[in-house]
Amino acid sequence: MSAISPSSQRLLENLGIWGSLNATDCCAYEAMSVRDALGNGRIGFDCADYAQPSLGHIVFNQAIVSSAWQRVHSASLISPIEGVGVHAFKRVASHMSVSLDDGREIDATLVIGADGVNSRVRELAGIRTCGWQYPQHAVVATVRHADPHQRVARQVFLDDGPLAFLPLGDGRSSIVWSTTPRHAEALAALEAAMEGELGAMQQVGARASFALGLRHALDYVQPRLALIGDAAHQIHPLAGQGVNLGFVDVAVLSDIIKQARQASRDVGEHGILRRYERRRKSENLPVMAGMDLIQRLFSRHAEPVNQIRSLGLSAADRLTPLKRLFAQQAMGFSGDAPDLLR
Ligand SMILES: Cc1cc2nc3c(=O)[nH]c(=O)nc-3n(C[C@H](O)[C@H](O)[C@H](O)COP(=O)(O)OP(=O)(O)OC[C@H]3O[C@@H](n4cnc5c(N)ncnc54)[C@H](O)[C@@H]3O)c2cc1C
Secondary structure (H helix, E strand, O other): OEEEOHHHHHHHHHOOOHHHOOHHHEEEEOEEEEEEOOOOOEEEEEHHHHOOOOOEEEEOHHHHHHHHHHHHHHOOOOOOOOOOOEEEEEEEOOEEEEEEOOOOEEEEOOEEEOOOOOOHHHHHHOOOEEEEEEEEEEEEEEEEEOOOOOOEEEEEEEOOEEEEEEEOOOOOEEEEEEEOOOHHHHHHOHHHHOOOOOOOEEEOOOOEEEEEEEEEEOOOEEOOEEEOHHHOEEOOHHHOOHHHHHHHHHHHHHHHHHHHHHOOOOOOOHHHHHHHHHHHHHHHHHHHHHHHHHHHHOOOOOHHHHHHHHHHHHHHHHOHHHHHHHHHHHHOOOOOOOHHHO
16 A cells, blocks of 8 residues: 655656556545654644645555556556566666666666565666665554544654554554564554544455665666666665655656657667756755655654653644645655656
8 A cells, every 4th residue: 555645646646647547446535644652742733734635645555566567468558577586787887788687688768667665676786775674664554443434644753663543445444553573463453542532443455564764765766777667776664655755756757768769869868868867866866855754753752852852843734835845845846746646
């Protein structure tokens, strides 16, 4: 499940992916409530305050992937090769010669590494990363609860990490609990952790667990090669921004490729790709730093820090211009939007 921002929704609409999602695949959330369980701090957002029909949608990842594959299969200019990894590649002056795991060789003007945080493409290119692991795992599960979620996405910062309740179309909620690796105890404590806000609960989906970290590629591009998504940047999921940042990468790279084509330039040229890198690094780095700061701030339990944090959260709730800035960032409405996000 992912929280998809309105700006990412536009990208998926423009690519003909959003339209084939079923109503049961996504749930619009109209408000968001964030509170600090260790103090009285809380902040809330309502889509009506920003003249938007929603703050975003909670969408099944598999639904987006299936719908994207449908589009790929129906596009006459794309020849997908499925279920095969990249074994190696060699840079030749006019192209990249890519050998696949099944022995096939293909020539590419540009190789785009979109293969996640442990990117093989990044490794083969010898691009180094910096980052660290958080002492947290995210436990993901689906729960049914007695009281309606009222299309509100809820997040509470607990002693051991943030717990998010994300509303689903059928009345259930998807939870993401970033906690110590004590998964078994985690779900048993769900109701108590939410202080009964949603009534009695029943776990209805399988639990999955993910190690959490921050990782940033030192370079996003090389001649004839670009990294997008988690291959370039991995962040803590506490604000549900990871996939949304990846979608902006897609939109910006797409603009740059289009402009290069219109100017009859080679899209694999390092100078052209560097424009993508400069823009995305300057936008991704502040978000990464912000998420890391929040993660660290809410991991400290010394008394003065708790109080300052709670006061800060409540003060931000009253500072309308600051709140608007947060909301616009989360909805993906900040900055000069590339074509696919318009
Ligand atoms: C618990 C949790 C909750 C999250 N919630 C949110 C959220 O609400 N909103 C949000 O925006 N983000 C969220 N994220 C972050 C989001 O999941 C990631 O940012 C996003 O999945 C990254 O997408 P990606 O396509 O770059 O990489 P991935 O999703 O990792 O996809 C990489 C793809 O490449 C394929 N691949 C890998 N290696 C190879 C290879 N050698 N050859 C061929 N193919 C390969 C993989 O099979 C996979 O299909 C969350 C993350 C976690 C852990």
